Amino acid sequence: MSLHSININNTDTNKRKRDVNIAKDQLNDLSSQIVELCKNKDNSVEPRSVSDHIQSMVMNFLSSIPNDFDRAIEHLELIISSSVPKDLVMLYLNQNYRMIAYTSIREFISSFKNDPLKPIYAFIALKFCQILRENVKTDDGLYRICRSSLGAMIEFTGIPRCKYEQKKLVSLNSVFPFLMEISAELSLDLDSTMGTSGFEGLSFTLVRDFRAFLLPVWNVLWLMDNVTYEEKFFEKIDLPMCEMFYDLLAKVTLSLRLLDSKKVKKDIVVPWWSLYLDILNDLQSISKLYIYMEDDFWQNMKQVKGSLCYLITNFAEKSEHYEWIFEHKEVTNFYIRRQLAMMMVPEVEDNVEDQYNMLIDRSKLIVDSFDYITKLKYLPGSLFVQFKEEQAIGPGVLREWFLLACQEIFNPNNALFVACADDNRSFFPNQASEVNPLHLEYFQFSGRMIALALAYDVQIGVAFDRAFFLQLAGNDVSLEEIRDTDPLLYRSCNEILHMDAETVDGDMLGLTFVCEFESLGLRREIELCPNGKDIVVDSKNRETYVDLLIQQRFVTSIADQVAYFSKGFSDVITRSESFFRCLSLEDFNLILGGRIDISVEDWRAHTDYNGYDEESDVQISWFWKIVETMSVDQKKMLLFFWTSMKSLPFEGFGGLDSKLSIHKTLGPDDHLPSSHTCFYQLCLPVYQSMTDMKDRLMIITQGDIASSFGTL
Structure with a gap:
């Protein structure tokens, strides 16, 4: 080492020692000043000037803490080893100087900025919390602030899996009492708000603090086999944890039963009710530590299924907050699971400025669609489809393209998918798809198409096989x-x-x-x-x-096909595995495929008339009598001709974005009906007999003709 380097190192060491000594002097001066104030019983010192002086000393010390980690540790450890935390708390107990201490302690607690230093700051917060708890009640405002700050810090840093004696860090045995304290307060809160429909209820801060302290404790207990704590310590934790769990579970369950009763009007939505969901999420986490507790938790959830669904309906904003219920679908209903799944689907808007235009040749439907969709780099504002040599454009054409393209994807003749033997509507990847050299790229395209159909809320009339669906959800196949x-x-x-x-x-x-x-x-x-x-x-x-x-x-024989399909699906719906885990197979097939049955009564109830009178015009009576006599396939083709849909949403016709309509056409009565699929309009000539009308309707319900008459 050169003499120059030695001089630099010596200079650095000397500066480091000097900075530490200055920091030590600052803390000693601060402590002395506080002690003098506590001795001042005659109030001869001006509070405002004292306040400014104390705060100035606190700020000078905090601003002198270096950004360098090792040097900062030395300064922060000085606080821990000094009497300043205890002195400030003593000053806080003095009514004359309460606000001075309050402000100074808050400065110490809230001053952490450097993430690597949070474990040390957490220990400082712990020291203040411990000293305050010995001298004030747990409902004291400053104590609550310090406790919340400590929770926020350890939630971020976690609890080191080592004993405190080995390192000056927050330990499990020092944090656990705070968790039990907060849970007891939360229990009292639940007692006082049980069945309450008013706006004063559970404390958002208290529930947040419970989560903050629980998470790091849970992480240590979950990995307890690998930690260095003595087994006796865990024996001291197990019983209190179980008692806490069952106490809170019983009270939340009772609260939700009362919420589900007729005492609470269903049109009332109180913001703090969302906290029930947060508490249940935490209790579910605790239950996973013990098998018998997990069973008890889900038994309770079955009892309050109605309230649970009601709360999710009104408060769910991000589906990832509810992944804890994905594996227990019996505690929710289809509508809730669909709501959570569709939160993962990106919203699409009719954005002309970000429009993706596709010109599709019907004779090359699958090839053209593949070329366009595989070139997509991101989900556009809107998709615009037009078929070559056809004038029709708009949402109806888009729906028709989705339907026809997806039918081709699942057409067994294209060797991508095979239909299940006992259900020609359910499909499974074809392990012999390699007959097409681009088969994996086509599976990625297929995944994109299915995800886009979900994003655009288009029912394509196909369903997935169970073994295929399970793999998309990341589950095993038995x-x-x-x-x-x-x-x-x-x-x-x-x-x-x-x-x-x-x-x-x-x-x-x-x-x-x-x-x-x-x-x-x-x-x-x-x-x-x-x-x-x-x-x-x-x-x-x-x-x-x-x-x-x-x-x-x-599994193995189609692993590549499933992987590429999943990749394509994830190109549109990024949380693809969570999407499938959220739903049952029946849920997914109903969302994607739509309802198979078509109720004529429901159809008629959701149809308006323009130019015709439902009561007096005999043509309307004839029309519905003819529809009632149609086969299932003929009804689907009529629906397709009318709306570019062969399947309906799970709600039936009521799930469409508008009603259907029948418009009177004043042209020759020997013409076929026509339609404006974008607006769900059927243009019906004034036929002079029911036989003539039936003949014309039977023509448009032929499979190869139904797509030839739709216009804008």
């Missing part, structure tokens, strides 16, 4: 989940599992750990495990065989 996907394999596997052991061990099945499948016209074999062709299936390994067979057939 034998029961393939019942509809492959009924034959399901029955075969069940027979193997329930067959007499002696029969299986006698090699009557002739099975080894090999899976056979057909791809591109060739029969292939895949070993389910190393040397699988040499391992005979017997009564001891048959469960393993079935599990591996299911994984190969329904």
Whole structure:
């Protein structure tokens, strides 16, 4: 090391010592000043001048704390080891100088700015909290402020999994009493507000503080096997935690029962009611520490399902706040799950300035759509679709494009998806999709299209298979989940599992750990495990065989297809796995596919008339009688001709953005009806007989004709 470097280091060391000594002197002066004030009983000192002087000393010390971490630690440890925290609290107890101490303590508590220093500042906040709690009541304003600040700090920093003696940091045994204290206050709050419908209720600050102290404690307990605390300490925590959990759970449950009663009007929404959801979220976290408590928690939630749904309906803003209920869908209903899922879907607006224009050739529908959608770099303000050599434009054409393009995606002839054997409406990725060299890119395109259909609220009339849906949600696939996907394999596997052991061990099945499948016209074999062709299936390994067979057939063989579909879906809906976890398969299929049944009574109730009179014009009576006699497919084609939709929202016709309408057309009565799909308008000529009307309606309900008459 050069002499120059040595001189620099010596200079730096000397400056560091000098700064520490200055800081120590500042604290000693501050302590002395406070002691003198406490001794002053005759009030001969002017409070305002004293206040300014004390605050100036506090600010000078805080502003002298270096930005460098190691040096800052030295200054902050001086506070901890000094008598200043105790002296300031003593000054706070003096009514003459209460505000001076109040302001000074708040400066110490709120001065942390450097995130790496928060653990040390948290310990300073802890010191003030401990000293204040020994001298004032827990409802004291300054104590509450210090406690809240401590909670905010440890919520950010966490609790180090080490003993305090090893390092000057906030420890679990020093934080836990505050958690119990706050929970007791929260319990009293719940008692006082039970069944209350007024605006004075639970404290937002108290509930927030409960969460702040609970989170770091929970994190330590969750990893308790890896921490260095003695087991006896955890024995002291377990019982109080359980008592706290059951006390708060019982009171929140009772409150929600009262909320669900007729004592509370359903059109009243009180802001603090949202805190019930926050408390339940915290209690659910605690319950996960103990299996029996988790079961009890969800049993209570089933009892207050109505109130829980009511609160989510009125207060849910971000679905990620409610992921704790995703795995227990029985405590919510379809409408709540749909609400939470659709919060993850980006909103689209009719923004002409950010419009994405697509000109689609019907004869190359899937290819053109693929080219346009794969080029999208972000979700545009709006999609605009027009078919080549056609005049029609607008929302109706967009809906038609979505419907037709998605039907092509799921058309088995395109080899991307296959229909389930027992349900031609449910689809599963085709493991032989590699027949198309671009099949993975098409799966990514498919994911984008489905997500866009959800964003634009277009029902496409298809459904997903359970095994496919589970993988999108990040869940495992077991034998029961393939019942509809492959009924034959399901029955075969069940027979193997329930067959007499002696029969299986006698090699009557002739099975080894090999899976056979057909791809591109060739029969292939895949070993389910190393040397699988040499391992005979017997009564001891048959469960393993079935599990591996299911994984190969329904997971491994289509892993790439599912991954690319998920990627495309995430391009539009970023929290894709959470989206699918939020819903059941039935929920998702109803949202995406729409209702299969079409009620003529509901249809008629949501239809208006222009030029016709529903009561006096016989043409209207004829029309509905004809619709009632139509087959399901004919009704769908008429609906498609009228609105560019073959399926309805889950609410039926009431879920559409406007009513349908029948307009009187004054042209020749031998013409076919026409429509304005964007406005749900059916233009109906004045036919002179029911037979003539039926003949014309039957023509437009033919599958290859229904899309040829729609206009703007």
